Amino acid sequence: MLIKTNRDGFCQLxxxxxxxxxxxxxxxxxxxxxxxxxxxAALSTWASREALAQGVSxxxxxxxxASLPSVKSAVxxxxxxxxxxxxxxxxxxxxxxxxxxxxxxxxxxAHTLKTSPWTVEIEGLVKRPAKYTLEDLLKLxxxxxxxxxxxxxxxxxxxxPWIGYSLSELIKKVEPxxxxxxxxxxxxxxxxxxxxxxxRVLDWPYVEGLRLDEAMHPLTLLSFxxxxxxxxxxxxxxxxxxxxxKYGFKSGKSLVKIRFTDKQPATAWNKAAxxxxxxxxxxxxxxxxxxxxxxxxxxxxxxxxxAKKRKTLMFNGYEAQVGQLYAxxxxxxxx
Amino acid sequence: xxxxxWLQPTAQLRPLLRHRMAKPxxxxxxxxxxxxxxxxxxxxxxxxxxxxxxxRATGDWSLRFLCLVLAVTPLRIxxxxxxxxxxxxxxxxxxxxxxxxxxLSYSWFDMGFDVADIGRDIxxxxxxxxxxxxxxxxxxxALTSFNRAIRALGAKRWxxxxxxxxVVAGLALLHFFWMRAGKNDxxxxxxxxxxxxxxxGWRLIRFISKIRR
Numbered sequence: 001m002l003i004k005t006n007r008d009g010f011c012q013l014x015x016x017x018x019x020x021x022x023x024x025x026x027x028x029x030x031x032x033x034x035x036x037x038x039x040x041a042a043l044s045t046w047a048s049r050e051a052l053a054q055g056v057s058x059x060x061x062x063x064x065x066a067s068l069p070s071v072k073s074a075v076x077x078x079x080x081x082x083x084x085x086x087x088x089x090x091x092x093x094x095x096x097x098x099x100x101x102x103x104x105x106x107x108x109x110a111h112t113l114k115t116s117p118w119t120v121e122i123e124g125l126v127k128r129p130a131k132y133t134l135e136d137l138l139k140l141x142x143x144x145x146x147x148x149x150x151x152x153x154x155x156x157x158x159x160x161p162w163i164g165y166s167l168s169e170l171i172k173k174v175e176p177x178x179x180x181x182x183x184x185x186x187x188x189x190x191x192x193x194x195x196x197x198x199x200r201v202l203d204w205p206y207v208e209g210l211r212l213d214e215a216m217h218p219l220t221l222l223s224f225x226x227x228x229x230x231x232x233x234x235x236x237x238x239x240x241x242x243x244x245x246k247y248g249f250k251s252g253k254s255l256v257k258i259r260f261t262d263k264q265p266a267t268a269w270n271k272a273a274x275x276x277x278x279x280x281x282x283x284x285x286x287x288x289x290x291x292x293x294x295x296x297x298x299x300x301x302x303x304x305x306x307a308k309k310r311k312t313l314m315f316n317g318y319e320a321q322v323g324q325l326y327a328x329x330x331x332x333x334x335x
Numbered sequence: 336x337x338x339x340x341w342l343q344p345t346a347q348l349r350p351l352l353r354h355r356m357a358k359p360x361x362x363x364x365x366x367x368x369x370x371x372x373x374x375x376x377x378x379x380x381x382x383x384x385x386x387x388x389x390x391r392a393t394g395d396w397s398l399r400f401l402c403l404v405l406a407v408t409p410l411r412i413x414x415x416x417x418x419x420x421x422x423x424x425x426x427x428x429x430x431x432x433x434x435x436x437x438x439l440s441y442s443w444f445d446m447g448f449d450v451a452d453i454g455r456d457i458x459x460x461x462x463x464x465x466x467x468x469x470x471x472x473x474x475x476x477a478l479t480s481f482n483r484a485i486r487a488l489g490a491k492r493w494x495x496x497x498x499x500x501x502v503v504a505g506l507a508l509l510h511f512f513w514m515r516a517g518k519n520d521x522x523x524x525x526x527x528x529x530x531x532x533x534x535x536g537w538r539l540i541r542f543i544s545k546i547r548r
Contacts, residue, residue: 093383101520104382156384201519272519291460291517300383305376308447 059145059161061228062087068225070163073144075218077321080147085158087227089301094234095152096253097201098187098194105196106234112193113254115238124184124260127175134238138224140173141165145228146221146242151283151316153247155309157297162242163225168216176212176260183215184208184265185241186257202268208252209265209279210243211325219244219321245318247281278335282326283316287335352418361422365429368396369436386444393437398507398527400430405504405534412541424480427500431477438470462513469506472499501538504531 061067064087073079096106099113118134132140143163151157171183189205191197197204214220221242224230231237236253243250249269259265269277276290285295296309303310315322326334351357372392375381381388404426411419446453457467476497478484485493508531512524 089383101518103384156387199520273517276517288459289517291462291513293456293459298384298386305385305389305444309445 059084059228062091064091065229065232067228068143068163068230070143070145070225070228073146075144075146075166077219077318078144078146078148080149080159080317082147082149082159083302084147084161084227085299086301090158090160090226091232091234093300095154095248096196096234096236097199098189098196098204098206098254099234100196101199101201107232109195110233113188113233113237114193115233115254118238118256120239120255121257122170122174122259123257125177125180125262126260127177128173130174132170137170137222137239141169143224146219148219148221148242148244149316150242150244150248151297151312153249153277153281153289153294155292155294155297156300157310157312158300161227162221162223163228164221164223164239164242166218167220167222167241168218170222170258171212171216174260179262180260181212182261182264183210183212184257184259184261185210185252185255186259187236187252188254188256202272205256206252206268207265208241208250209267210250212260213325214243214322217322217325219318245282245315245322247283249277250281280326280331280334282331282335283312284314284331284335285312286314287332349416349418352416352422358422358425362425365400365426368392368433386440389444390437390440393433393440394511397430397433397437398511400426400433401500401504401507402527402530402534404430405500405531409534409537428477428480431473434470434473438467462510465506465513466510469503469510472503472506476500476503501535504535 092107093103094106095103096110099106099109116134120132120134120137121130122132123129142165144165145161145163147159147161149157150160185208187206187208188194189197210220221244222239223236223242224239226232226235231240236251236255239255240253241251241255264279267277267279269281270279283294288294294312297312298309313319372381372389376385376389379385404423407419407423407426411417442448442453446456457463476499479488479493479496488496508524508528511527512521515521515524
């Protein structure tokens with residue numbers, strides 16, 4: 001069985017829990033046989049339903065928010081087999097400065113965020129600038145489940161089953177002009193519902209950006225949910241970006257505007273400390289943050305107090321998929 | 336120093352401070368943060384990132400005890416409560432106790448007790464170097480905190496040496512400031528800077544007025 005449920009009712013997937021391919025294929029054959037009638041009419045409906053379910057998420061929902069059905073992603077590299085981070089940790093240990101700088105602040109303060117109605121404006125150098133409602137965006141392409149590693153610039157990491165589709169699906173619809181070279185992501189900054197927006201920690205709204213080819217990469221995810229449900233507010237509801245090979249802060253939360261430009265966007269952390277946070281901010285164990293090493297990381301909930309930290313992987317382990325985007329670039333200079 | 340009218344209520348505190356159980360109680364209270372952290376670590380109450388929580392909490396408690404010990408002399412003189420002086424060494428050693436826990440948490444949970452890694456980290460990261468320097472100075476103070484050391488050094492030299500605690504306060508604040516600089520979040524740093532500023536400023540003003548007299 002694929003699912004292992006612990007006391008909290010959250011799912012944890014281990015390498016050992018993953019069914020061997022040959023067994024898995026054999027099981028499907030058996031089911032097909034059953035469904036074809038050999039095992040009797042009563043069993044056949046159950047069997048075909050099970051067979052169908054094989055393409056669907058195997059992750060147990062935490063049961064906190066509305067369900068968001070999805071199919072497993074076929075994008076190369078989109079489904080890591082590592083053990084998932086507990087939903088409890090993933091939804092209580094967050095950086096979302098609009099709700100406070102402590103990592104427990106977003107979970108306690110983000111309930112004020114109003115996620116409906118929600119619109120996202122697409123503007124700048126595109127043939128079809130538009131204002132999309134959340135409902136339009138949810139239906140724009142099939143929702144896929146992707147299990148990504150998430151590496152925070154602070155030196156910790158998680159493994160999260162996101163739900164969404166490649167941002168490229170949306171980009172193709174709005175048809176960027178030839179002059180568009182970058183994509184800027186503007187996130188919500190509402191002082192009424194976001195207590196942190198009054199602080200001077202960063203320039204609000206929080207702005208992030210990608211090169212157009214990075215934004216078009218199939219792994220760049222426009223995400224609406226995680227763990228089989230819609231996103232909790234503290235994780236960037238109702239929709240956010242997830243760029244798995246970059247430090248977490250590159251993945252803007254609660255997006256309200258996507259702008260196509262010919263100039264490199266001025267991003268929030270780069271404006272705050274240009275020597276510490278570069279525009280690219282690709283996960284790179286060989287380029288240290290000025291104040292700490294990026295060579296290792298602590299996997300939240302898994303690497304215990306006394307365990308040695310694990311080695312950070314180049315491009316967070318997505319080098320095979322995204323390495324060519326940076327061919328010939330000096331990654332120490334363009335950090 | 337004349338005792339001031341508005342501080343008269345503290346007169347009732349004096350017998351309390353001299354009570355035979357007063358010091359053991361203060362000792363026990365000072366250990367409460369340690370036992371809480373121990374309990375929280377064992378029973379998984381430290382949140383998603385227990386290592387980070389421990390490193391931060393022990394750092395916070397080091398700073399708090401540093402503020403406490405530096406408050407002893409101003410409080411003693413302003414409130415005319417000489418007994419307070421007898422609590423100074425204990426509080427000072429608690430600063431060291433929490434600093435050692437802080438350094439241990441960092442060395443263990445962040446660096447896996449890899450001495451070479453720790454050495455490289457100290458050399459590479461100024462804020463670690465500053466914190467480590469504060470630890471080295473405090474070690475000197477802790478090692479010379481007992482009576483025989485005072486006698487061996489002579490009161491004058493001992494006092495001069497122990498004025499290093501003012502340097503430690505500056506280093507600790509810089510260490511904390513640098514750590515928070517990454518998040519541009521100085522609210523807490525400002526609070527500690529204000530407290531330490533008042534405690535050290537009071538000494539400076541007193542020193543200047545003494546010279547003038």
